[in-house]
Amino acid sequence: xxxxxxxxxxxxxxxxxxxxxxxxxxxxxxxxxxxxxxxxxxxxxxxxxxxxxxxxxxxxxxxxxxxxxxxxxxxxxxxxxxxxxxxxxxxxxxxxxxxxxxxxxxxxxxxxxxxxxxxxxxxxxxxxxxxxxxxxxxxxxxxxxxxxxxxxxxxxxxxxxxxxxxxxxxxxxxxxxxxxxxxxxxxxxxxxxxxxxxxxxxxxxxxxxxxxxxxxxxxxxxxxxxxxxxxxxxxxxxxxxxxxxxxxxxxxxxxxxx
Amino acid sequence: xxxxxxxxxxxxxxxxxxxxxxxxxxxxxxxxxxxxxxxxxxxxxxxxxxxxxxxxxxxxxxxxxxxxxxxxxxxxxxxxxxxxxxxxxxxxxxxxxxxxxxxxxxxxxxxxxxxxxxxxxxxxxxxxxxxxxxxxxxxxxxxxxxxxxxxxxxxxxxxxxxxxxxxxxxxxxxxxxxxxxxxxxxxxxxxxxxxxxxxxxxxxxxxxxxxxxxxxxxxxxxxxxxxxxxxxxxxxxxxxxxxxxxxxxxxxxxxxxxxxxxxxxxxxxxxxxxxxxxxxxxxxxxxxxxxx
Numbered sequence: 001x002x003x004x005x006x007x008x009x010x011x012x013x014x015x016x017x018x019x020x021x022x023x024x025x026x027x028x029x030x031x032x033x034x035x036x037x038x039x040x041x042x043x044x045x046x047x048x049x050x051x052x053x054x055x056x057x058x059x060x061x062x063x064x065x066x067x068x069x070x071x072x073x074x075x076x077x078x079x080x081x082x083x084x085x086x087x088x089x090x091x092x093x094x095x096x097x098x099x100x101x102x103x104x105x106x107x108x109x110x111x112x113x114x115x116x117x118x119x120x121x122x123x124x125x126x127x128x129x130x131x132x133x134x135x136x137x138x139x140x141x142x143x144x145x146x147x148x149x150x151x152x153x154x155x156x157x158x159x160x161x162x163x164x165x166x167x168x169x170x171x172x173x174x175x176x177x178x179x180x181x182x183x184x185x186x187x188x189x190x191x192x193x194x195x196x197x198x199x200x201x202x203x204x205x206x207x208x209x210x211x212x213x214x215x216x217x218x219x220x221x222x223x224x225x226x227x228x229x230x231x232x233x234x235x236x237x238x239x240x241x242x243x244x245x246x247x248x249x250x251x252x253x254x255x256x257x258x
Numbered sequence: 259x260x261x262x263x264x265x266x267x268x269x270x271x272x273x274x275x276x277x278x279x280x281x282x283x284x285x286x287x288x289x290x291x292x293x294x295x296x297x298x299x300x301x302x303x304x305x306x307x308x309x310x311x312x313x314x315x316x317x318x319x320x321x322x323x324x325x326x327x328x329x330x331x332x333x334x335x336x337x338x339x340x341x342x343x344x345x346x347x348x349x350x351x352x353x354x355x356x357x358x359x360x361x362x363x364x365x366x367x368x369x370x371x372x373x374x375x376x377x378x379x380x381x382x383x384x385x386x387x388x389x390x391x392x393x394x395x396x397x398x399x400x401x402x403x404x405x406x407x408x409x410x411x412x413x414x415x416x417x418x419x420x421x422x423x424x425x426x427x428x429x430x431x432x433x434x435x436x437x438x439x440x441x442x443x444x445x446x447x448x449x450x451x452x453x454x455x456x457x458x459x460x461x462x463x464x465x466x467x468x469x470x471x472x473x474x475x476x477x478x479x480x481x482x483x484x485x486x487x488x489x490x491x492x493x494x495x496x497x498x499x500x501x502x503x504x505x506x507x508x509x510x511x512x513x514x515x516x517x518x519x520x521x522x523x524x525x526x527x528x529x530x531x532x533x534x535x536x537x538x539x540x541x542x543x544x545x546x547x548x549x550x
Contacts, residue, residue, distance in 0.1 A: 044351075044354075045354060048354040048355050048356060049354070049356075051356050052356065052517065052518060056520070058525060061525075065525050065526040066525050066526035067525065105351065107309075107312040107313055107316070107355055107356060107357070108313050108316070108317060109356060110356075165317055
């Protein structure tokens with residue numbers, strides 16, 4: 001695909017169709033994605049300017065006014081740029097190196113953009129992985145081995161999970177994290193969301209990956225809260241098989257449903 | 259009273275300060291990169307600091323409903339250390355970043371040849387990045403330093419309206435205004451400039467192109483000096499509109515030339531709500547900012 005890069009019209013056709021309408025209509029984003037297809041280095045500048053061009057609005061303002069759980073419009077724009085980058089340079093080590101540089105040299109929003117870009121690549125099957133079909137990666141990028149990209153993504157997700165910024169933690173447990181984080185790291189990420197009062201709706205594949213150990217961790221946390229006479233976060237109930245016995249559930253409002 | 263503090267080093271301040279500032283009407287700040295007291299010895303110390311200004315500090319400010327911006331530069335004091343000068347190669351990529359509203363603080367400390375070179379180089383970076391410039395004037399030999407500053411700015415070809423010359427006093431304000439640049443005043447507890455002297459300067463020179471900041475940092479300083487200056491102006495008979503011009507519209511117009519100011523309210527922020535969920539589980543467990 002490096003030898004035959006897509007025209008702007010083809011790029012437009014690949015914009016993820018769950019983008020907000022104001023973003024789907026962004027001429028700036030269309031141009032920036034076409035430019036990344038022609039000159040992958042241009043993504044650095046586009047990443048820096050994305051929010052100034054498409055805005056910073058939350059994607060689901062009704063339930064997520066701060067854009068932490070489901071991200072912001074600029075997150076989505078940067079994710080689309082990452083997809084264009086992978087189309088241009090493939091999903092091999094070159095892409096990995098570029099995403100690491102974008103993340104390391106990026107501010108928090110740019111870092112979210114990289115993580116949500118990895119989500120977009122994971123969702124369309126470009127990265128392989130345990131939950132994907134064996135040959136799902138062959139229709140995207142160059143069909144190259146994505147193991148270096150996955151390894152880089154895991155390194156970046158680990159960095160995000162070490163921060164105290166809830167928007168970064170939330171962005172690390174999307175489809176990429178659900179598919180590729182090891183079980184121990186994933187469980188701690190989920191518990192950290194609860195600590196940070198971020199809705200577990202941020203976590204992709206929660207029901208598929210929740211296990212007995214996470215159940216135990218959630219119950220221990222609930223017991224700790226109860227012993228301290230403090231409210232037990234309602235979302236903990238989503239992590240356990242059956243009700244949380246002897247805990248004061250319902251002392252906090254329930255998760256808003258969409 | 260709505261306030262944009264155009265020069266404050268929040269990295270050195272406490273969360274109590276953020277709360278008091280919000281309660282006083284501060285809704286946005288600009289934090290210039292400067293020196294930290296303890297000298298830096300390597301480029302990575304700078305890049306970690308710049309990243310902190312654009313990352314952690316912006317995040318921290320948002321928890322208190324305040325929009326945080328930064329100016330990025332190698333400061334004149336550390337421009338004299340060859341180990342630090344290497345950071346100039348890193349500055350241009352920071353100037354592209356969201357929330358970077360100027361190059362600064364640049365200017366003179368001891369007026370050495372090294373400071374000359376670094377100042378000129380960063381003025382050129384400002385031209386390339388189409389950003390305004392925040393210029394620090396020296397504590398010692400201030401009048402001569404201000405003259406030299408204005409000469410160097412003129413030589414650079416930067417339009418004067420893109421330049422804010424800071425830490426001014428009675429002796430050098432006319433020089434800066436005559437050059438067409440913005441005049442900045444740091445109101446300190448007992449040095450540089452105080453509220454009453456500031457009121458006298460506004461009475462003499464008017465409210466156009468006059469900018470007031472607290473320059474609060476790790477030294478003896480007061481992050482509420484902006485609002486106190488506004489109160490002193492009101493007490494001296496200035497109108498609410500005059501105060502709004504000096505404390506809000508002027509800094510917004512100056513830094514707005516970057517196209518990179520964000521002034522809408524922090525989404526989801528509720529005054530008085532616990533700012534750091536995850537420490538206290540009061541209210542909703544689910545959505546930050548959505549607690550009623």
